[in-house]
Amino acid sequence: MTQSTDKVLSSDGLTFADRLTVNVTETATAAHRASVAGPVVLDLANVSVFYGSYEAVRQTTMSIARNQITAMIGPSGCGKSTILRSLNRMNDLIPGARVAGRISFHGTDIYAPEVDPIQVRRRIGMVFQKPNPFPKSIYENVAYGLKINKIKGNMDDMVEQALRGAALWDEVKDKLKMSALALSGGQQQRLCIARTIAVKPEVILMDEPCSALDPIATAKIEDLMYELAADYTIVIVTHNMQQAARVSHRTAFFSAEVDENGVRYGRLVEYDETQKIFTNPREKRTEDYITGRFG
Amino acid sequence: MFRWLTLAAGLLVLAVLALILVFTVKEAWPAIQHEGVWGFLTGDRWVPNDPDGPGPARPMYGALAFIYGTVVTSLIAVIIAVPISVGIALFLTEFAPRRLRGPVITVIDLLAAVPSVVFGLWAILVLGPWLFDAYQATHGLLGAVPVLGSIFGPPQGPRAFMTAGIIVAIMIIPIITSITREVFATVPNADKQAALALGATRWEMIRGAVFPHSFGGVVGAVMLGLGRAMGETIAVSLTIGAATQITANLFGSGNTLPARIVQNWGDPGIPPGRSALVGLGVVLFLITIIVNYLARLVVSRAEIRMKGASA
Numbered sequence: 006m007t008q009s010t011d012k013v014l015s016s017d018g019l020t021f022a023d024r025l026t027v028n029v030t031e032t033a034t035a036a037h038r039a040s041v042a043g044p045v046v047l048d049l050a051n052v053s054v055f056y057g058s059y060e061a062v063r064q065t066t067m068s069i070a071r072n073q074i075t076a077m078i079g080p081s082g083c084g085k086s087t088i089l090r091s092l093n094r095m096n097d098l099i100p101g102a103r104v105a106g107r108i109s110f111h112g113t114d115i116y117a118p119e120v121d122p123i124q125v126r127r128r129i130g131m132v133f134q135k136p137n138p139f140p141k142s143i144y145e146n147v148a149y150g151l152k153i154n155k156i157k158g159n160m161d162d163m164v165e166q167a168l169r170g171a172a173l174w175d176e177v178k179d180k181l182k183m184s185a186l187a188l189s190g191g192q193q194q195r196l197c198i199a200r201t202i203a204v205k206p207e208v209i210l211m212d213e214p215c216s217a218l219d220p221i222a223t224a225k226i227e228d229l230m231y232e233l234a235a236d237y238t239i240v241i242v243t244h245n246m247q248q249a250a251r252v253s254h255r256t257a258f259f260s261a262e263v264d265e266n267g268v269r270y271g272r273l274v275e276y277d278e279t280q281k282i283f284t285n286p287r288e289k290r291t292e293d294y295i296t297g298r299f300g
Numbered sequence: 301m302f303r304w305l306t307l308a309a310g311l312l313v314l315a316v317l318a319l320i321l322v323f324t325v326k327e328a329w330p331a332i333q334h335e336g337v338w339g340f341l342t343g344d345r346w347v348p349n350d351p352d353g354p355g356p357a358r359p360m361y362g363a364l365a366f367i368y369g370t371v372v373t374s375l376i377a378v379i380i381a382v383p384i385s386v387g388i389a390l391f392l393t394e395f396a397p398r399r400l401r402g403p404v405i406t407v408i409d410l411l412a413a414v415p416s417v418v419f420g421l422w423a424i425l426v427l428g429p430w431l432f433d434a435y436q437a438t439h440g441l442l443g444a445v446p447v448l449g450s451i452f453g454p455p456q457g458p459r460a461f462m463t464a465g466i467i468v469a470i471m472i473i474p475i476i477t478s479i480t481r482e483v484f485a486t487v488p489n490a491d492k493q494a495a496l497a498l499g500a501t502r503w504e505m506i507r508g509a510v511f512p513h514s515f516g517g518v519v520g521a522v523m524l525g526l527g528r529a530m531g532e533t534i535a536v537s538l539t540i541g542a543a544t545q546i547t548a549n550l551f552g553s554g555n556t557l558p559a560r561i562v563q564n565w566g567d568p569g570i571p572p573g574r575s576a577l578v579g580l581g582v583v584l585f586l587i588t589i590i591v592n593y594l595a596r597l598v599v600s601r602a603e604i605r606m607k608g609a610s611a
Contacts, residue, residue, distance in 0.1 A: 095497060100398070127499030137490035140512050149508050150498035197494070204498055 043070040046208060046238045047092060047129075052106035054087050054096065062087050062271040064106070067257055069208075074230060074239045076249035076279065079259030080294065084271020085242045088259070089210050092240065093129035094122040110208075127154060130206035134213040136193035138185035138200070143168075143177050146185045146196055150204040163203060171199035172229050191222025198229065202237070209233065211241040215248065227252050246295065249279065256282040258291045321585065328579035330572035331361050340579055341367070346544045346560070348569020348576070359569060361576035363583050365544045369461065369554035370584065373536060374529040376465025376550065377472055381529075382522055384469075385476035390506060392477075393484040405481075412474035420538035423467040428458030428539065435462065435551040453549030459541035462550045467539050468532050472525035479524065483517030484510055516599045523595045527588055533558040557584040 047069040054062045062084030069075045077085040087096070094115060096102040108115050115125045138146050147164045156163070164181075168174040173195040177188070185196055194214060201209055211230075215223040230239055230252050243249050249256050257276040263269050275282065275291045286292045332340050343362015388408065392401055435455035442448045487510050495505040511518075541553025542563055555563075557580045568574040 093497065095493065098493070098496065123499050123501055126497055131493075131497035133490060133493065133497075135490055137488070137494045139491060139494065139509060149495070150500075153495075153498065153500050153504040153508065200494075200498065 043072060045069065046071045046111065047240075048107075048109045048112075049088075050107045050109075052088065052091065052104060052108055054084070054091050055101075055103040055105065056099065057101040059268075060270055062259075065273045067273060067276045069238060069240060070255070071238050072234055072236075073254040074234050074241060074252050076253035076256045077240065077242045077259060078244075078246055078249045078256060078294075079271070079274075080261055081244075082261040082269060082271065083259035084261075085257075085259045086212055087271065088273075089212055089240060089242045090131075092208070092210055093126045093131055095126070095131060097122050127204060128206050129208040129210060130201035130204065131210045131212065132194070132197050132201055132214045135217050136190055136197055138188070138193050138196050140184070140186060142182050143185050143188070143196060144181040147200050147203050150200055154204050156204065167199040167203035168196075170202050170233070171195045172225065172232075173199055189222070191218050191225060194218060194222070194226060195229065198226075198233075202233070206237070208238045208240065211239065213242055213244060216244060223248070246283075250283050253279045255279055258282060258286075258288075258294060260290055260294070321582075324578055324582045324585065328575050328582050331576035331579045334359075334572050334576075335361050340576075341583070344544075344546055346576075348564070348573040359573065361572070361579070363557070363580055365546050366555050366557045366560050366580060367583060367587070368546045369540065370530055370556040370558075370587070372461050372550070372554065373464045373468060373540065373556055374526055376462060377468035377529040378522060378526050380466060380469035381472045381476055381525060385473050385521075385525075386480055386518065388473070388477045389480035389484050390510075392481050394502065394506060394510070405478075408474050408477050411470070412478075414471075416471060416532060416535040417538075419467055419471055420535035423463060423535065423539045424458065427467065428463060431460075431463055431466070432458040435460065439551060450548045451550055453547070453551055455551040456543075456549075456553050457541060459539055459553055460551045461540065461554050464536045464540040464554075464556070465550075467535050468529045471532060471535060472528050475528060476521045476525040479521035480514070480518050483514040483521065486517075487513045515602055519595055519599050519602075523592055526591060530556075530584065530588060530591075531558055533562050537562055557581070557587075 045068040049065050049067050049069075052062070052065040053060055065084075065088055077089060079085050090096045091104050092108060092115075096104065104116055110125070110129065113120065139149060141149070144164055147167050148160055151158075151160060151163055165174060165178075168177060173192060176192060177183075177196075185193065188196060194217075198209075198214075215226050218226065227248065230241070233239060234254075241249075241253065255277065256279040258274045259271050260274045261269060262272050275286055275288045277287070282291060283295055286295060292298075335343060340361060340363055342364050343360060344364040345360045345362050346365065347360045349359055388404075392404060396404065432455060435452075438452050439454055442452045443454070491509040491513060492505055495509040500508060536556050537559035540555055540559060542555050542559070543553035544555055545552065547554070561577045561580050564573070564577055568577055
């Protein structure tokens with residue numbers, strides 16, 4: 006966390022960063038959560054997401070561990086994207102959206118009134134379904150986040166580093182001034198990843214990052230995710246079960262249900278090591294989905 | 301078949317433009333001959349006097365003072381209107397609660413429906429006296445400062461370049477606002493979310509995602525507003541003071557090309573007075589074309605600089 010973004014966020018005089026470090030161990034030892042390997046970065050306790058009075062996702066409890074790739078799978082309308090977008094407060098942008106329960110990032114409730122959503126998004130980056138580079142040059146796309154977050158250092162070096170980190174540097178190093186929109190879809194998506202890692206977040210949320218890409222571009226992104234997991238915590242929402250099986254350490258299976266009033270809602274059914282989810286799931290519902298019997 | 305129809309429609313527009321240009325130039329020709337092209341464009345006196353009267357021995361028709369007045373009032377109008385319009389458009393697309401949006405848009409569109417003569421009357425009856433006080437106060441404050449002292453010089457009355465500029469600004473705000481708003485509304489949500497997901501504040505998101513996307517469209521909106529500002533006749537005629545003078549003093553009186561045309565059309569003076577007035581129209585037409593062409597250049601240059609080369 007840089008000096009300029011390190012604002013005092015709470016009344017007890019602790020900065021956001023201080024509170025994060027203070028609370029790491031406390032959360033990691035919380036016993037009732039599904040056991041995860043390594044320290045917990047994000048912890049969801051009874052999280053429900055409302056749109057107006059409609060409860061779209063109900064009672065989600067799970068922990069996300071550092072430097073792991075956590076996949077969220079499930080049929081359409083199961084709430085996996087909704088949960089993902091609540092992790093960096095992107096849901097704030099939807100009028101009427103509201104989160105109940107507690108989402109803590111290193112122990113700090115990210116929905117606490119004193120927490121600035123901009124701070125949260127700065128530390129929990131996001132890559133979207135459709136590659137969405139800005140209509141600017143390749144260089145400016147990566148530099149944008151560095152500029153707005155006033156990150157000090159040699160801009161050229163930081164841009165290069167981010168592009169290398171996203172395995173894109175060799176393809177674009179001679180045309181950094183070219184419009185990002187002239188790149189292929191897969192390159193655009195890697196540019197979006199470069200843009201995200203340029204500001205050095207801790208967590209990268211990926212919302213179906215390969216659904217608009219061809220298999221070769223998809224394979225490149227998956228390889229990249231594996232490399233990125235060394236430095237970042239990754240949460241990926243995917244429609245593609247094979248993708249979840251290939252890249253993730255842990256998998257959360259969400260399902261769309263209908264309650265006694267006939268209202269559809271999403272629910273976390275099972276959350277476990279990916280291998281276990283795909284070979285020996287605990288819940289019948291998971292097994293049905295994995296084996297293609299529904300969804 | 302459809303292709304030919306559309307082609308014909310396109311050609312018709314060109315033909316009408318060409319005919320307007322040809323016939324106005326033809327009508328203006330006697331005056332241009334009288335003064336010479338250069339003399340007509342650069343002469344700063346407009347004296348359609350009877351040679352037997354107390355004026356100069358021959359009538360003089362120079363358009364420069366009106367070209368100057370047109371440029372100055374339009375620039376004042378655009379400088380005032382653009383930030384306000386962009387601000388309103390941003391407010392409507394990014395900040396305003398949904399239920400406020402409709403009423404605000406209606407009010408602004410209503411502003412566009414007010415006839416320009418009403419704006420002009422309001423300006424001289426209500427706004428003018430109030431502005432005159434403001435001019436005097438401004439001059440008192442800045443009069444001694446070099447440069448600023450001559451720009452905000454001694455007020456010559458409520459009718460001035462500034463008054464005309466302000467009233468035209470109010471008149472072009474609705475046009476610029478509504479087009480700018482449409483342009484802002486076309487910015488993909490994905491771009492905005494990308495900026496916000498990087499930790500951008502709302503304003504940083506607007507600068508990084510909304511503006512680069514909308515630059516061309518906003519310039520187009522400004523050009524439409526500028527076109528209206530340069531062509532505005534009645535409201536300007538009522539508020540600018542009808543003085544043929546070139547002065548840096550924005551609080552001084554002046555005149556514009558279209559205002560001069562309507563003021564004199566009924567009594568154009570001895571020939572080629574009427575031709576000279578048509579000539580002013582030709583000049584206005586040419587200025588508009590040049591400004592639009594320059595705007596296109598600006599947009600294409602800026603887009604390359606901002607968005608990167610396309611290949």
